[in-house]
Amino acid sequence: MARNNEFQHLLLKTVQGNPELLTGSTGSRLISGNSFIVTETENFIAKEHQYESALLFPSGYNANLALFSTLLQRHDTIIIDEKIHRSIHDACKMSNCRKLKFKHNNCDHLESILKRQKGKVYIAIESLYSMDGDIAPLPEIAQLAEKYNAELIVDEAHAFGVFGYGFVEQLQLQKKVLATVVTYGKALGTLGAAILTNNLIKHYLVNFASPFIYTTSSHDFLWMSIFKGYHFLNENRKLLTKLQETIKIFRDQNIKSPSHENSPIQAVIIPDNDQLKVLRNTLSDQGFLTYVIFSPTVKKGTERLRICLHSFNKTEEIIGLTKIIKDFI
Incomplete structure (x- = not known):
């Protein structure tokens, strides 16, 4: 108990005289939570990754939930790697789309599934998988997506900051990947995530993605820490x-x-x-x-x-x- 009181005293001493620590966004970004800082940070991130647009979220889970639950429609099909992150499984349930799995990093199995599909098809993978530490054959999967007129989405949570800005940027596949998700809670050591995509999808998510619309925006300290993180990466290659x-x-x-x-x-x-x-x-x-x-x-x-x-x-x-x-x- 004495140690706990000592910690509380130290914490109170730290925050006293720092009223800015009480500053928050006060609401969702569609109401009062938007700011010049978050907008400029998104513009900076999009330019760095060579995408048209970036949309920031407080976490990678939140970003994936918004992207997949909103973009995919009831009659669409998504083909996912069997070892993909749980957040994408949860988002697919929210979208009510048809979900199929292909064997981990197996392009032959993926193609056999693609051959049988009709209608709008998406493929979702991670570039670097967190449990096995193995890397997706991204160029080959991008070629298959193009061959069968499917849209490719890549989660770069574990590759960003370790392999530069991630494999999509490293391999210059931005035009072949509809959306890339990068997160900042791992290599960058802060919090948050960004969806990198085109202007149309960004505006669609802003207006229809429930996890974006109904979430109080993070405060500007977070967006500033992400901005600082990019500069740290660039200065410490x-x-x-x-x-x-x-x-x-x-x-x-x-x-x-x-x-x-x-x-x-x-x-x-x-x-x-x-x-x-x-x-x-x-x-x-x-x-x-x-x-x-x-x-x-x-x-x-x-x-x-x-x-x-x-x-x-x-x-x-x-x-x-x-x-x-x-x-x-």
Whole structure:
């Protein structure tokens, strides 16, 4: 209790004399929550990603919910990668569209499904998957979308800030990807998300997307932190090179992983929940913060240790981590 009182005293001392901390947007962006700062930040983001428009949201979940629940109509079909994020599943339920799944990163299976479709068709994928740490064959999927007159939507939550602005920008696929979602709560270390698309879809979402219309806008501090984050990325491009060097050191330790060799997310399969707990606790006792993914969050038999590598990780830390894992296995 004494420690709690000490914290409250410190918190009160911090906020006293800072009335700006009481400033909020006061409403949704269609009423009183819009501002010059959010509008200019969106214009900046669109230009950076080479899209016509950007629309900001307080979270990636909120952005996906708005995009998929509004854009897709009852008689449309969406074909999603079987390992796509839960937010897209939830949004599809809201849209009442027809939802089909293709095998993870399997272009042949995707094409076999596309061949049988009629009417408006969308394809939804992630560029970098958070559980396996593997990368989608984005150019091939973009070609299939074009071949079968389907619209492609890409979630870049885990690629943005790690692979530059993401793979859509890196591969210059903006004209082949109808909408890209980037989030700022991971590599950028802040909060929020943006839908990158054309002007028509942006205006449509502004006027018809319930998660946008009926959500109180975030305050300008958030939009300013995102703007600052972009400038930090551009001024510290060397960190991307340092991160790849760190990932290579990890991969050179010959830890078996289904993850892509350049991915900052490295999964180590330990197909037993109890064994995973032992390994996590062992690593924690040695000062390593890792995350375990138990079934049924992932399929039984694919339980895993999920390692997120950072540019600031030292070589000796990585070697120490991998030694414990190898000894355990």
